[in-house]
Amino acid sequence: MRIESDSLGQLNIPQSTYYGIHTQRALNNFPISKASTHPELIRAFIEIKQAAAQTNATSGNLNRSVAKHIVSATKILLNQPIDTTMFPISDIQGGAGTSTNMNVNEVIANLALEKVGRQRGDYQFIHPNDHVNMGQSTNDTYPSAGKIALIRLLAPLLNELTQLIDALGNKADEFSTTYKMGRTQLQDAVPMTLGNSFHAWLKPLLRDNLRIQSARDSLYYLNMGGSAIGSGINVSYHYQVHIVPNLAGITKLPLKQAHDLFDATQNLDSFVALSGTLKTLAVNLSKIANDLRLLSSGPRSGLLEINLPAKQAGSSIMPGKVNPVIPEVVNQVAFEYFGFDATVTAAAEAGQLELNAFEPIVFKSLFTGIEHLTAAMATLRINAIDGITSNKNRLAQDIDLSVSFATAMAPIVGYQLAAKMAKESLRTGKSLRQIAEKKNCFTPEELAHIFKVEDIVINARTPEHGLVLHAPEQKNS
Known part of the structure; x- marks a missing residue:
């Protein structure tokens, strides 16, 4: 001792x-x-x-x-x-x-x-x-060290986010002509492609990527040299001028000197902003996980539109049961981050006067959340997205039995008659096409167009995964 x-x-x-x-x-x-x-x-x-x-x-x-x-x-x-x-x-x-x-x-x-x-x-x-x-105080060194740590932890998160976006894009291309029923409020809507679903999932993640990078940019500004409460007490002018450039050289990061060292908030707003972007990412990941669990539900009594890779036995009592464990763990990471974001918000708000005493819990929440979100995206990509397959027969059967084609009938015969035929199809069990042919209110060409799913799904695939707008053909005068 x-x-x-x-x-x-x-x-x-x-x-x-x-x-x-x-x-x-x-x-x-x-x-x-x-x-x-x-x-x-x-x-x-x-x-x-x-x-x-x-x-x-x-x-x-x-x-x-x-x-x-x-x-x-x-x-x-x-x-x-x-x-x-x-x-x-x-x-x-x-x-x-x-x-x-x-x-x-x-x-x-x-x-x-x-x-x-x-x-x-x-x-x-x-x-x-x-x-x-x-020349230092905890007031300026602790938030500065936290920012440097966050910048470094965000690098693998952004890399993994980019890889997940690419994986979703690959599946969007793979399933670009795999037709299925779209749903709103869990009820049949109109046909779409399975690729459209993957495209719809990746677009918010692209926005998340931009938002996180923007929030990260504010972390490069350090208030080193501010010493106690930003007053610069016991700090030389030489130190204030050179400390951040010297630190940038050591860290190999493009660090910059904050213009206002006397910042009582210690840039807590930048941590809140970063946490908000990560919460949005968590929301979007959880939404993807929810959809994957629903679309893969079954294998007999669910939707069973897609097959998730089987990763482990799903029950200690029910033989042969396989659960969507990867989306489930992604959901839980998202739920956890919602709590982290609430903690960061509360801690930032509770700071008083010239120092926020609660930065330790802010950094713990952000560090843990970033690491868990990074790991969740990796396992989602590797153990779920990359191995997803479609059940084309099930998807085709859903389309054949759907009354959604009534939407394409409405411009020709009106909403009420189209709805009446849809209800008759559901009541009798006959296909909507059989009902329509019996009514004799469509020409053969109109029927061919109405029930051609390729024409209904007009948002064809492009390299940008976007909607293709077809200008009407000009008639010769």
């Missing part, structure tokens, strides 16, 4: 640990979550400490030898996976993230001390606050 002191008194710290008294107090005070602070947040914090040491050294405020040792320690930490034994604090914590900031300060200081032959805790040579945290 070693003894460390702070303004509250002394505390025994295990000699084997790189963290110090502030981290130990946090471990004692916040036994909330079994999950520790996200590795990407820790990694971003370490990068901030490296950039700060370099910037403070060039400004002349930090001894160059001390800065060199701090930078060396950060490079050691960045060249290996984040060790949760060094950074063990719960991802839900009080103090607006101060504990995580100090955890990083302490680990870097003690690692640097060890590398120069000093004992851990010998802070008179390299101090967590005076040296590692120079």
